[in-house]
Amino acid sequence: MRTRRMFHRDAQTFLVHLFGQGLEDSRYVVEKYRSHPNGEIEPIQAEQPRTKGRRRQRRTIASLAAVKKMRPERDEIIVCTGVTLARSGVQIWGIQATGLAAARHAR
Secondary structure, three states: OOOOOOOOOOOOOOEEEEEEOOOOOOEEEEEEEEEOOOOOEEEOOOOOOOOOOOOOOOOOEEEHHHHHHOOOOOOEEEEEEEOOOOOEEEEEEOHHHHOOOOOOOOO
């Protein structure tokens, strides 16, 4: 019997870094960043909730199940920090954001 491997051309490799106690909280503050080819990293403001006046910007909160399903785009970094356990969470890096596919000997 021969098993057939399925290769997905659109599959992305990414780096997952658990910090502190890992994913032990039930709710997480989600921050998303975009990395540029020149090494700059900037926050993604499009998904942030708008505020009126001089109030502080609201945080985006996600459940544990939603955090486990998150997948970054190729140039995206997602940082999820626990709400009650502030020293727990996860960082999820897209393949281009990690710099692993960057040309090492660029002129």
